[in-house]
Amino acid sequence: MTAPPRAAPESVAGWGRVPVRPGRVARPERLLLPPGEGIVLPRGLGRAYGDAAVPAREDTLVLATPRADRILDWDPVSGRLTAEAGLSFAEILRLFLPRGWFPPVTPGTKFVTLGGCVASDVHGKNHHRDGSFGGFVERLGLLTANGREIVCGPDLDRDLFLATIGGMGLTGLITEVTLRLRPVETGWIAMETEAVANLERMVEALAASREAWPYTVGWIDCLAAGPALGRGVLMRGRHATRAEVPTGDPRARRALRVPGDAPEWLLSPGAMRAFNGLYYWMKAGRRGGTDGPHRSVVSYESFFYPLDMITDWNRLYGRRGFLQFQCVVPREAGLAAMRELLERIARAGAASFLAVIKDCGPAGPAPLSFPMEGVTLGLDLPHRGPATVELVHALNAVVIAAGGRIYLAKDAVTRPEDFARMMPRLPEWRAVRDHWDPAHRFRSAQSVRLHLTGEPPPARGS
């Protein structure tokens, strides 16, 4: 019963469905580094869009963690939770929200594992106030390349801890995570939505909501051009109190399924434009334009995880898949850079449903962590071949010029030299990683593409 996990050859892709690479996938209940294995790639629920959890080589052992999901310790007084890395946010919410606890930071899907949240140092709608996920992690259990079990934290093997936060699983196999959940009165969100006429107003509105609202985000129609560039809907929310809400917890809704790969015409620029226009009209136009916020109380699911209601929504992009683009640029450069990005996207007619805009608070201490003080923009780009890839490179150039960076959990195509320009602390991270994994056993298609790993290993030190 305790034999090493069996690995079967499989095709592996990220959530964007491109690229697809063969690997050997094991889904063990106990997280071990099987002796005799060479290249290893930890993988959670596969929600990273690009190639972060896609194997670089066919002989890679892809260690999928979701079956290793035991709760190791729970303190109902402080909300301190220790669990195996494969435990998902969906399960944490199902178990602990009825008892009044919520993840301190959540990305836009609950189908993520604790290990994945650490590896990507995920952020959420409360970044301006609370920072990224790594700031709430107290301890990590890690199996390093030489088979050692390491426990690290902000005050314990701090270099390794920080290199692992946002380290894309390249410092070792994350086996256990300790974090503190946030006490909440209800699973409902008191929300305000407000139509915003253009980009400048959107950035202003996000800034104006920073102090009073723990959660803020803007949705923008990135196909609108000219004076309407950046028009959209601002949403802000906070956990509702018991007095404000319907009795009982929000019921988990049944997800819809996408029955198959969507046809190409659904993703044509015309169809996208129609959809985005309709969305804006529904959220804003119907209520008479931009004359003040609309208040409501909604379930945490519809506020934080609207896309989770459609299982396999990535199939809407058809067989060719899609690229996600998410960047953050410093506040000073923010408005001009955002305008240029949106103009380029609008000109290319390349964007899809909606783009998300959000202001970020100060960067955390981890060298590869994505968020930094400024404005972040994220959107899907249906994959139409080399032109789409070229568009991402062009967008990256704008980001670099503005002093910003892109989010590895979304990326599939960025060039290594561009990434190095975006991440001034990359040498620092490399030095720590090379100490713990000198042979670069932990490797993904992404890490090879970005020259984060390679043969022979890059020179030691920074």
Next chain:
Amino acid sequence: MKAAFVGATRGIGKALARRMAERADALFLLGRDATALTVAARDLEARGARAPVRLGPLDLGDPTGFAAALDAADAALGRFDTLVVTGGLFASQDELAADPAQLQRLLDANFTGTALLCQLAAARLAERGGGIVCAFSSVAGDRARRANYLYGASKAGLSAFLDGLGLAYGDRDVRVVCVKPGFVRTEMTAGLPEPPFAGEADEVAARALRAMDTGRPVVYAPPIWRLIMAVIRALPRPIMRRLRF
């Protein structure tokens, strides 16, 4: 429920124990690996099982320890009213055919051990007014196939035993549930070619728990396997000889 549980540390057993924990059942965990049992106990407590979840040693291959294990369950739970056995061994036909010692261990655990344990528990439950005995057999026991008749035989014996146990103890309010999972995606089946209608551990657990609550004697999970096995059972032997699976 107050359940003595063999096999709660992995796979379908883990999923079933978690479902019982979430409805605040009391659990006593039995198994060979004390470390795995301890971690499972903490996991189940965090999910809502009546705390503390205690544990004791049990090896399905060693019946001499069964009475003591059930005594320990009685002591911890204040008399258990349910026995669940999801534990068991699995190996491929090739491994079992090549290694008689491994084959014997599998037959001992899956049939002899499980039958002796269930028999012992049923007798105790009958004395105290009834209860539930739920054990996991397999669709592999419904008809021998060339590709897995060794494992299948251990489960065929178990299915027949459980059927009889339910008949024999039914009038003393001991309800016996035989769960027959089809192909379920777990660590046990990792790397095996996946047939159509493969199921997930949690859906099998949900059906098993419903069967325990209603006292349904035989439950297939996923349910489509009842139909599949009806067809396979009806195939004439000359056809079975030609099939490769």
